[in-house]
Amino acid sequence: MFLALALPNLALIATFTYLPLINNIYYSTLDWTLGAASATVVGLDNYVAFFTGPDAGRVLGTTAVFTVATVGGSMILGLLVALALNTKVRGTTFARSAVFAPYVLSGVGVGLVWLFIFDPGYGVLAWLLRGIGQQSPQWINDPQLSLAMVILVYVWKNLGYCAVVFLAGLQSLPKDVMEAASLDGANDVRRFISMSLPLLSPTTFFLLITTMLSSLQAFDLIRIMTPLGNGTSTLIYEAYLQAFGAYNRAGYSASVSVILFAILLIITVVQLRFVEKKVHYS
Amino acid sequence: MSVRPFSRANLAATVTTGYLPLALSVLVVFLPLLWMVLSSFKQPGEIVTVDLKVLPESLNLENYRVAMTTVPFGQFFFNSTVVTVVGSSIKVVLAILTAYALVFVRFPFKKAIFVLILVALMVPPQVAILPNYILIAGLGGKNTLWGIILPGLGTAFGTFLLRQHFLTLPVSILEAAEIDGAGHWRRLWRVVVPVSLPSIATVALVTVVSEWNDYIWPLIITDKPESMTLPVGLTLLQNSEGNGAGWGIMMAGAVLVILPILVVFAMLQRYIVAGLTQGSVTG
Numbered sequence: 001m002f003l004a005l006a007l008p009n010l011a012l013i014a015t016f017t018y019l020p021l022i023n024n025i026y027y028s029t030l031d032w033t034l035g036a037a038s039a040t041v042v043g044l045d046n047y048v049a050f051f052t053g054p055d056a057g058r059v060l061g062t063t064a065v066f067t068v069a070t071v072g073g074s075m076i077l078g079l080l081v082a083l084a085l086n087t088k089v090r091g092t093t094f095a096r097s098a099v100f101a102p103y104v105l106s107g108v109g110v111g112l113v114w115l116f117i118f119d120p121g122y123g124v125l126a127w128l129l130r131g132i133g134q135q136s137p138q139w140i141n142d143p144q145l146s147l148a149m150v151i152l153v154y155v156w157k158n159l160g161y162c163a164v165v166f167l168a169g170l171q172s173l174p175k176d177v178m179e180a181a182s183l184d185g186a187n188d189v190r191r192f193i194s195m196s197l198p199l200l201s202p203t204t205f206f207l208l209i210t211t212m213l214s215s216l217q218a219f220d221l222i223r224i225m226t227p228l229g230n231g232t233s234t235l236i237y238e239a240y241l242q243a244f245g246a247y248n249r250a251g252y253s254a255s256v257s258v259i260l261f262a263i264l265l266i267i268t269v270v271q272l273r274f275v276e277k278k279v280h281y282s
Numbered sequence: 283m284s285v286r287p288f289s290r291a292n293l294a295a296t297v298t299t300g301y302l303p304l305a306l307s308v309l310v311v312f313l314p315l316l317w318m319v320l321s322s323f324k325q326p327g328e329i330v331t332v333d334l335k336v337l338p339e340s341l342n343l344e345n346y347r348v349a350m351t352t353v354p355f356g357q358f359f360f361n362s363t364v365v366t367v368v369g370s371s372i373k374v375v376l377a378i379l380t381a382y383a384l385v386f387v388r389f390p391f392k393k394a395i396f397v398l399i400l401v402a403l404m405v406p407p408q409v410a411i412l413p414n415y416i417l418i419a420g421l422g423g424k425n426t427l428w429g430i431i432l433p434g435l436g437t438a439f440g441t442f443l444l445r446q447h448f449l450t451l452p453v454s455i456l457e458a459a460e461i462d463g464a465g466h467w468r469r470l471w472r473v474v475v476p477v478s479l480p481s482i483a484t485v486a487l488v489t490v491v492s493e494w495n496d497y498i499w500p501l502i503i504t505d506k507p508e509s510m511t512l513p514v515g516l517t518l519l520q521n522s523e524g525n526g527a528g529w530g531i532m533m534a535g536a537v538l539v540i541l542p543i544l545v546v547f548a549m550l551q552r553y554i555v556a557g558l559t560q561g562s563v564t565g
Contacts, residue, residue: 001466002389009376012436017402020410084303097551098308104547106495108513109540113318116529127334165559217406220497236408243412257409268404
């Protein structure tokens with residue numbers, strides 16, 4: 001009975017989640033052009049090529065900048081928005097839904113909208129800059145600016161998620177402790193820094209992990225806003241470009257995927273270790 | 283308490299610390315989306331201009347017409363709908379069956395199986411695209427709707443969420459059904475499912491949203507317009523409209539992919555937010 005109910009799902013998970021992990025490791029040992037009938041086994045050559053060539057610095061650097069900036073940006077702004085939502089004025093319920101909305105929208109649609117806003121010729125941003133006598137920078141052609149642009153849009157799309165999770169955290173803070181602090185004469189800022197922030201640490205840790213994992217998997221916005229990966233080749237995007245972009249280097253792409261998976265695995269293990277120790281004050 | 287509730291100073295404080303940040307947050311979200319909608323009605327002459335024209339001259343649907351005729355948008359919309367409806371329905375049913383089995387059916391290796399599902403939850407589909415592409419393309423699934431749907435059907439998220447919910451159901455209602463002689467199948471559909479509708483709705487809605495928005499997999503497994511979904515089709519539109527004049531048409535396309543989910547979210551946001559932020563409070 002158990003198998004009759006669970007087997008279809010378990011078989012699908014095994015075939016399309018677990019089997020690919022093993023296959024990826026196997027493919028990563030091949031010198032193989034996607035679509036070619038034969039491949040040569042080259043052992044660890046793909047990894048050696050990645051780490052000794054220019055790709056390691058470029059791709060890992062881009063990944064690190066993108067991850068740190070998007071995680072930091074959406075968590076800090078998310079916390080500020082959560083504080084704005086955690087007031088007793090009317091309209092907070094609506095505002096809470098509104099700021100969450102971008103998180104569920106198509107990354108492709110959102111990417112196109114922002115690409116138009118950033119358009120150096122006819123975008124709103126170019127018009128605003130002209131208003132103060134500035135030329136619009138080449139957001140898409142300049143590799144550093146294209147990364148900054150994608151980071152900005154990614155933060156816009158994801159900060160609502162952080163805000164809603166932080167808000168839930170803020171609202172579950174023990175009321176008696178907070179009231180005692182305010183009776184003691186601690187002002188809002190003081191109370192926030194020495195009381196709320198430390199008490200929020202389980203929420204902060206949860207968000208740190210989840211946003212880090214999703215930043216490392218970010219694809220839609222990067223693909224639609226920078227189709228050539230000019231300055232925006234994170235690990236996941238590099239793996240895509242190598243296999244399905246101009247090169248068809250399947251073996252090399254697989255090795256980049258394996259490296260990405262290893263990083264995701266390390267983060268997950270760290271999370272589990274920490275959760276056991278509990279980042280708690282209770 | 284030195285400030286009287288209705289004094290001018292208190293009002294000013296409420297506006298600056300209460301409403302102002304709130305309004306600012308909402309505006310930052312809505313202005314880009316509003317800009318998308320406004321621009322989707324603009325003619326090339328209203329976009330390719332040095333002066334910014336905020337409002338379109340008329341609400342004409344020319345861009346939508348062009349978007350639909352330049353690329354087969356009707357087909358994309360149909361494909362996206364089929365993929366979302368079929369994919370989500372199967373996933374929800376599979377999640378219900380697996381979660382029920384994990385909670386209510388006796389089986390020797392249940393713990394180990396649950397751990398394997400938990401681990402699968404951590405494996406992002408993005409790292410599996412190449413092997414899955416080779417597998418599905420080898421089976422002849424390239425440029426087919428079943429090729430788009432099949433690899434995503436296994437559901438760790440739905441199973442996990444429903445299992446957590448089923449564990450909270452009172453044992454008594456199931457025991458009563460058991461005494462009445464109802465087998466697992468009847469107990470599942472007559473007892474467990476009817477009392478779990480909110481959780482099932484949460485799983486269903488989160489699944490619908492992610493199926494509709496899914497991009498990387500349909501992008502890889504399709505290269506013919508007939509089988510593309512909306513997000514992939516939009517990429518095609520982007521490629522065909524290189525100059526500034528095409529922005530109006532692309533915004534029309536963006537509206538078509540964003541609006542359905544925005545409407546669903548506006549109506550049922552309670553379930554969607556709960557599903558997507560689950561795990562945050564209980565840890």
